[in-house]
Amino acid sequence: MMADGTAETARPDSGYNFAYLDEQTKRMIRRAILKALAIPGHQVPFGSREMPLPYGWGTGGIQVTASVLGPDDRLKVIDQGADDTTNAVNIRRFFARTANVATTERTQEASLIQTRHRIPETQLQEGQILVYQVPIPEPLRWLEPRESETRKMHALSEYGIMHVRLYEDIAQWGRIANSYDYPVQVNGRYIARPSPIPKFDNPKMDMNPAIQLFGAGREKRIYAIPPYTKVKSLDFEDHPFDVETWDEPCALCSARNSYLDEIVTDDRGTRMFVCSDSDYCGQRRDAGHRGHQAPPAGLLGQTGGKENR
Amino acid sequence: MQDGQQAPLLKAEGITHNFGALRACDDISLEVFPGEVLCIAGESGSGKTTLLKVLSGRLAPSAGRVTCRSDDGLAHDLYALDESARRQLMRSQWGIVEQNPRDGLRMGVSAGANVGERLMALGQRNYGGLRATALDWLGKVEIDGERVDDLPQTFSGGMQQRLQIARNLVTGPRLVFMDEPTGGLDVSVQARLLDLLGGLVAQLDLAAIIVTHDLAVARLLAHRLVIMRHGEIVEAGLTDQLLDDPQHAYTQLLVSSVLQA
Ligand SMILES: Nc1ncnc2c1ncn2[C@@H]1O[C@H](COP(=O)(O)OP(=O)(O)O)[C@@H](O)[C@H]1O
Ligand SMILES: [Mg+2]
Ligand SMILES: [Zn+2]
Numbered sequence: 069m070m071a072d073g074t075a076e077t078a079r080p081d082s083g084y085n086f087a088y089l090d091e092q093t094k095r096m097i098r099r100a101i102l103k104a105l106a107i108p109g110h111q112v113p114f115g116s117r118e119m120p121l122p123y124g125w126g127t128g129g130i131q132v133t134a135s136v137l138g139p140d141d142r143l144k145v146i147d148q149g150a151d152d153t154t155n156a157v158n159i160r161r162f163f164a165r166t167a168n169v170a171t172t173e174r175t176q177e178a179s180l181i182q183t184r185h186r187i188p189e190t191q192l193q194e195g196q197i198l199v200y201q202v203p204i205p206e207p208l209r210w211l212e213p214r215e216s217e218t219r220k221m222h223a224l225s226e227y228g229i230m231h232v233r234l235y236e237d238i239a240q241w242g243r244i245a246n247s248y249d250y251p252v253q254v255n256g257r258y259i260a261r262p263s264p265i266p267k268f269d270n271p272k273m274d275m276n277p278a279i280q281l282f283g284a285g286r287e288k289r290i291y292a293i294p295p296y297t298k299v300k301s302l303d304f305e306d307h308p309f310d311v312e313t314w315d316e317p318c319a320l321c322s323a324r325n326s327y328l329d330e331i332v333t334d335d336r337g338t339r340m341f342v343c344s345d346s347d348y349c350g351q352r353r354d355a356g357h358r359g360h361q362a363p364p365a366g367l368l369g370q371t372g373g374k375e376n377r
Numbered sequence: 378m379q380d381g382q383q384a385p386l387l388k389a390e391g392i393t394h395n396f397g398a399l400r401a402c403d404d405i406s407l408e409v410f411p412g413e414v415l416c417i418a419g420e421s422g423s424g425k426t427t428l429l430k431v432l433s434g435r436l437a438p439s440a441g442r443v444t445c446r447s448d449d450g451l452a453h454d455l456y457a458l459d460e461s462a463r464r465q466l467m468r469s470q471w472g473i474v475e476q477n478p479r480d481g482l483r484m485g486v487s488a489g490a491n492v493g494e495r496l497m498a499l500g501q502r503n504y505g506g507l508r509a510t511a512l513d514w515l516g517k518v519e520i521d522g523e524r525v526d527d528l529p530q531t532f533s534g535g536m537q538q539r540l541q542i543a544r545n546l547v548t549g550p551r552l553v554f555m556d557e558p559t560g561g562l563d564v565s566v567q568a569r570l571l572d573l574l575g576g577l578v579a580q581l582d583l584a585a586i587i588v589t590h591d592l593a594v595a596r597l598l599a600h601r602l603v604i605m606r607h608g609e610i611v612e613a614g615l616t617d618q619l620l621d622d623p624q625h626a627y628t629q630l631l632v633s634s635v636l637q638a
Contacts, residue, residue: 226464226468228494229497231497235497236486238504239526306504
């Protein structure tokens with residue numbers, strides 16, 4: 069993170085301020101972030117700026133990243149666990165160009181990780197920041213469209229309705245069907261949306277040593293989970309929260325504790341399950357772990373540890 | 378009922394409420410004691426709904442005071458409480474049955490969830506327990522348990538109103554507010570609902586404040602009755618005495634059914 073308010077000089081693409089946003093906007097966003105950290109899980113409004121990317125491309129996350137990024141940071145950007153999707157590549161390039169920061173694909177090397185839809189499998193550490201891109205920040209929105217009313221419900225902890233939703237799931241399907249963006253209670257107080265990560269990732273939010281920041285661009289909200297904060301996924305005593313499991317390990321690295329994506333490997337419909345976190349999977353393979361469908365060594369090439377500047 | 382020793386559950390003193398130049402309630406005072414059913418009757422436009430909203434914490438009066446007593450025996454000046462404390466008190470001590478069940482139900486969730494919501498809000502976290510309670514309450518308001526997972530919009534008006542009553546009574550409130558609970562219903566459906574309400578109120582030893590323009594409702598349910606006209610109470614007393622021997626000319630008119638809707 070950057071030292072207090074000093075304007076950075078690095079400006080490879082002249083015409084932009086460091087990390088694109090002007091210093092006044094960044095200060096405004098930093099104030100919102102500090103407030104969000106002081107009231108874990110509480111949504112803080114901020115004056116969201118137009119960004120050179122359409123909404124839905126993570127403009128909230130980008131503004132948060134731009135506001136906390138400093139010249140010495142090393143940035144990782146993931147989308148669905150992968151560093152090489154269009155969205156991830158665009159955002160990484162955007163900051164490489166406007167802030168000239170170093171980038172990495174290795175979770176443990178990154179000081180700042182912007183993410184859409186996943187939390188890395190590699191345990192985050194103190195000093196790291198995880199920035200989530202949030203499409204819809206308000207967990208009560210499905211029930212109550214009026215902003216004035218949801219604000220009141222949060223203020224008064226009127227959260228009975230969150231369990232009504234889980235009740236309806238169990239009544240209809242015999243279990244809590246919600247598997248993404250599964251609501252949590254932060255620090256025993258505010259109910260928050262974790263953004264559309266799989267519920268598999270929810271336990272990682274709990275007592276995480278890293279700073280977790282959430283930015284919603286269209287809805288102009290920032291919220292945060294400070295390090296080592298309790299984060300509980302809502303449930304019932306007799307229908308406790310649980311996460312997805314798979315019958316088989318990752319076909320490439322044999323990991324049994326990671327979130328797996330099903331991918332089609334040829335035009336005959338052959339499928340395999342592999343880690344959604346490509347950096348994690350690559351690092352495991354580099355360390356010698358091999359899954360039952362891993363190609364012979366050498367064919368796949370080195371996956372982890374790519375760096376560029 | 379009130380033996381003089383017992384403190385009232387709710388006490389209104391000098392309630393006045395103005396809508397601009399219009400005085401909808403004018404210097405109204407009344408009390409409700411534990412287990413007592415009070416009806417507020419009068420023509421349309423006499424200020425009944427406005428008064429009920431003031432009494433039930435949903436409309437701050439222009440003047441006057443509402444004091445209510447919670448389980449722990451403490452008296453609270455309703456509108457001196459901050460909103461958080463007031464809402465908490467309302468949620469834990471009271472039920473509010475709206476005239477239009479659509480306003481009092483969550484139309485987008487099942488009957489069972491409608492009944493369970495207040496329990497969940499109070500921290501009940503056992504699905505099996507919630508479901509059992511919901512089924513039990515559907516039975517009490519004569520709704521077939523088979524309908525527990527159906528949406529309220531598939532229910533008839535009478536069923537919706539009964540569901541709203543179950544949703545309010547499930548947490549065992551001490552005082553229930555109802556505005557024209559039989560309002561939009563057919564006469565035969567009204568009779569059944571009144572019968573059910575009368576039974577529940579007696580069985581649960583509930584106190585209730587019921588607004589109605591229909592003196593037949595008051596006759597069936599109320600221990601005490603107040604008659605409103607132009608925002609004022611013109612006459613108050615024990616229901617049977619008041620209806621059998623009305624003193625005020627307006628009440629006499631009302632009772633002679635000339636003014637009954
Ligand atoms: N929100 C409001 N704004 C202005 N006037 C109102 C409002 N609500 C009620 N009134 C007026 O106050 C008077 C009493 O209304 P109300 O309490 O609804 O009577 P009732 O329930 O006995 O029919 C009526 O003249 C009505 O038009
Ligand atoms: Mg009315
Ligand atoms: Zn793997």
